[in-house]
Amino acid sequence: MSEPVTYEQHDSILLITVDNPPVNALSASVRKGLTNAFDAAEQEPSVKAVVLRCEGRTFIAGADITEFGKPMQPPALPEVLAQLDTLSKPVVAALHGTPLGGGFETALACHYRIAEASARVGLPEVKLGLLPGAGGTQRLPRLIGVKEALDVIVSGRQVAAPDAMSLGAIDRIAEGDLTEQALAYARELVDASAHLRRCSEMQADTVELESGFFDTYRAQIAKKQRGLEAPQVCIEAIEMATRLPFAEGLKKERELFLERLSSAESAALRHVFFAERQAPVVADLPRDTPKREIRRVGIIGAGTMGSGIAINFLNAGIPVTLLEMKGEALERGINTIQAYYDDRKAKGRISEQKADACFAQLTGTLDYADFGDVDLVIEAVFENMAVKHDVFARLDDVCKPGAILATNTSYLDVNQIAEATSRPQDVLGLHFFSPAHVMRLLEVVRGDKTADDVLATAMKLLGTIGKVGVISGVCDGFIGNRMLKGYGREAGILLMEGASPAQIDAAMSRFGMAMGPMTMGDLAGLDIGYRVREERRQRGEAVSPTDGAVADRLVEQGRLGQKSGMGYYRYEPGSRKPLPDPEVEAIIAQAAKDLGIERRDISEEEILPRLIYPLINEAAKILEESIAQRPSDIDVVWINGYGFPTYRGGPMHYADSIGLASILDTIKQYQQRYGDIWQPAPLLERLVNEGKCFADL
Ligand code: 3HC
Numbered sequence: 001m002s003e004p005v006t007y008e009q010h011d012s013i014l015l016i017t018v019d020n021p022p023v024n025a026l027s028a029s030v031r032k033g034l035t036n037a038f039d040a041a042e043q044e045p046s047v048k049a050v051v052l053r054c055e056g057r058t059f060i061a062g063a064d065i066t067e068f069g070k071p072m073q074p075p076a077l078p079e080v081l082a083q084l085d086t087l088s089k090p091v092v093a094a095l096h097g098t099p100l101g102g103g104f105e106t107a108l109a110c111h112y113r114i115a116e117a118s119a120r121v122g123l124p125e126v127k128l129g130l131l132p133g134a135g136g137t138q139r140l141p142r143l144i145g146v147k148e149a150l151d152v153i154v155s156g157r158q159v160a161a162p163d164a165m166s167l168g169a170i171d172r173i174a175e176g177d178l179t180e181q182a183l184a185y186a187r188e189l190v191d192a193s194a195h196l197r198r199c200s201e202m203q204a205d206t207v208e209l210e211s212g213f214f215d216t217y218r219a220q221i222a223k224k225q226r227g228l229e230a231p232q233v234c235i236e237a238i239e240m241a242t243r244l245p246f247a248e249g250l251k252k253e254r255e256l257f258l259e260r261l262s263s264a265e266s267a268a269l270r271h272v273f274f275a276e277r278q279a280p281v282v283a284d285l286p287r288d289t290p291k292r293e294i295r296r297v298g299i300i301g302a303g304t305m306g307s308g309i310a311i312n313f314l315n316a317g318i319p320v321t322l323l324e325m326k327g328e329a330l331e332r333g334i335n336t337i338q339a340y341y342d343d344r345k346a347k348g349r350i351s352e353q354k355a356d357a358c359f360a361q362l363t364g365t366l367d368y369a370d371f372g373d374v375d376l377v378i379e380a381v382f383e384n385m386a387v388k389h390d391v392f393a394r395l396d397d398v399c400k401p402g403a404i405l406a407t408n409t410s411y412l413d414v415n416q417i418a419e420a421t422s423r424p425q426d427v428l429g430l431h432f433f434s435p436a437h438v439m440r441l442l443e444v445v446r447g448d449k450t451a452d453d454v455l456a457t458a459m460k461l462l463g464t465i466g467k468v469g470v471i472s473g474v475c476d477g478f479i480g481n482r483m484l485k486g487y488g489r490e491a492g493i494l495l496m497e498g499a500s501p502a503q504i505d506a507a508m509s510r511f512g513m514a515m516g517p518m519t520m521g522d523l524a525g526l527d528i529g530y531r532v533r534e535e536r537r538q539r540g541e542a543v544s545p546t547d548g549a550v551a552d553r554l555v556e557q558g559r560l561g562q563k564s565g566m567g568y569y570r571y572e573p574g575s576r577k578p579l580p581d582p583e584v585e586a587i588i589a590q591a592a593k594d595l596g597i598e599r600r601d602i603s604e605e606e607i608l609p610r611l612i613y614p615l616i617n618e619a620a621k622i623l624e625e626s627i628a629q630r631p632s633d634i635d636v637v638w639i640n641g642y643g644f645p646t647y648r649g650g651p652m653h654y655a656d657s658i659g660l661a662s663i664l665d666t667i668k669q670y671q672q673r674y675g676d677i678w679q680p681a682p683l684l685e686r687l688v689n690e691g692k693c694f695a696d697l
Pocket residue numbers: 022023025058061062063064065066077098100101102103105124125128130131132133134136274277278
């Protein structure tokens with residue numbers, strides 16, 4: 001393998017190049033190579049200045065995350081950067097792509113920085129449950145100011161090069177070839193005998209900081225980034241930059257970094273980082289599977305989902321034809337999309353020109369004949385098999401050969417839907433989450449006959465529309481909604497046993513869920529679940545009397561959730577604040593009485609496993625049936641689709657972290673008490689018997 005760090009002399013300048021694909025991460029071999037190159041720069045008298053650049057798509061994008069948790073190979077990054085900082089010759093960092101984390105810290109240890117205008121710098125360590133561990137918390141506040149550094153480090157956001165230049169983190173934007181410009185910059189510095197502008201020798205300016213500034217900031221962030229430890233540790237380290245000499249601050253930063261590295265929060269967030277990148281890889285689909293061109297998309301149904309789905313494609317610059325049954329419904333959908341762009345423009349999130357260009361790509365129609373030229377259709381009509389069958393039969397008549405036909409169904413059998421066509425190989429599920437233009441998750445449902453190139457095209461499309469996708473097999477509710485069933489069921493039973501909606505929501509919110517199940521039900525609309533249960537009853541399927549017992553009674557009394565001003569809670573007009581309602585208490589008590597359920601005090605300790613363990617148990621069944629490809633895919637679904645706390649790594653990672661044996665034990669106790677709705681998944685039993693965890697699968 002070629003050397004990851006090379007250097008060559010261009011007259012008096014030593015040009016050091018890092019080449020460690022894919023993102024030039026700071027692996028041990030890169031750190032070693034950099035040390036050698038810096039030694040060479042120091043020792044060669046004819047070298048007067050240094051340029052540090054990278055090959056490939058980006059300047060160093062950070063420490064090598066795959067090395068975390070393993071024994072550290074010397075030299076450690078802080079040592080390498082200390083050598084860089086104290087070099088006796090000026091060093092210019094030439095930045096392109098995404099100089100992030102340890103990569104940006106390397107740039108900060110250089111004496112000058114030049115960047116391509118498209119580069120984006122940042123210190124995203126906080127998103128991995130860490131703090132910058134190679135001087136970022138000590139150098140950045142000294143260079144750009146304390147408040148500015150806090151914002152960059154605590155948010156972990158990427159900063160575009162021109163903005164970074166306004167902040168003072170970058171000295172120049174390269175107008176032409178980056179390497180040429182960087183070499184020219186280095187020559188200028190030599191000619192001007194410029195001093196070595198070391199961040200380590202600067203003072204963090206505290207003049208602007210009002211008294212109690214850090215405490216106030218800490219409290220604000222604790223509220224905003226609920227449950228997360230890393231942002232608080234970042235603040236602590238930055239505060240030290242204002243109090244301690246550089247070397248001491250650096251030492252303390254390193255201690256905190258090593259502590260964070262072994263924290264459960266960081267392990268969970270790193271797990272999610274890799275899980276999201278692995279999710280789109282379909283195990284049995286060769287990487288070189290051909291893909292179909294998607295130049296125009298058709299969407300059927302301009303309701304809640306259809307209009308949101310359309311926005312995804314319009315934002316990606318792909319023209320959309322939106323089809324409805326009636327003019328009024330079409331107009332409503334188009335108005336929703338127009339209102340979205342108006343709002344984005346008003347908030348300055350999108351330029352007038354871009355918004356208009358996106359919206360101009362939308363065409364509305366009532367006529368299926370207009371779908372003759374679309375490459376992909378996504379159906380988002382009512383959740384009813386007969387309606388879906390009718391729609392797919394029509395699509396089969398009008399769509400050109402090779403068009404991909406997708407359904408956004410939440411629960412229905414994608415294979416049965418495909419049967420309505422003469423081309424089941426072109427059919428799959430694309431299950432978006434609501435609001436479809438906001439939620440990152442997409443479940444890609446692979447039918448029994450879905451062709452490989454259809455699946456490969458869908459997986460590629462995820463990147464185009466900025467989604468994180470997970471493959472699911474066909475089953476009732478796919479991965480996410482299937483798991484949701486047990487979670488909702490237990491919440492309903494707990495209500496009848498004596499817990500209040502607010503008590504259940506508070507427990508789940510403290511666990512870190514974006515919202516509790518009752519608030520979520522009120523937001524989504526309780527009528528959705530009601531209709532699903534009604535359909536099941538009509539199809540003659542068994543629905544347990546406790547399943548949805550409270551929700552059904554609420555719906556029957558017109559309590560559909562926020563949209564009707566009342567559900568599990570009541571809402572003041574125009575307000576989304578859930579208020580406890582004695583009427584709901586009475587409905588719950590009556591339901592309990594009807595079903596012979598004895599009421600008692602429920603503790604928070606009971607609520608958590610009662611709701612979370614059904615998720616884990618159902619997930620084990622899903623894995624066993626190969627509905628999900630791998631445990632980490634299930635984590636991706638629940639984090640991105642259902643608000644599961646990222647810092648717990650998703651239900652599978654969480655299960656592993658508390659131990660499968662104790663979970664199985666509790667499930668068995670519930671089985672004795674409540675019967676076979678708590679039947680343990682055979683996979684869970686097998687893993688426990690073999691002393692394994694989900695991560696071992
Ligand atoms: N270490 C190891 N591998 C990394 C990596 C890293 N820091 N960053 C990315 N990769 C890998 C990915 O896993 C992926 O591998 P795969 O192809 O086998 O799945 C490959 O590089 C490409 O990554 P993406 O698919 O994410 O590519 P994009 O072009 O979409 O994004 C990126 C590139 C913006 C650099 C993005 O990968 C990213 O955000 N990376 C993480 C950056 C980061 O968090 N850096 C800080 C690390 S912690 C640190 O530096 C500690 C220091 O303070 C001491």
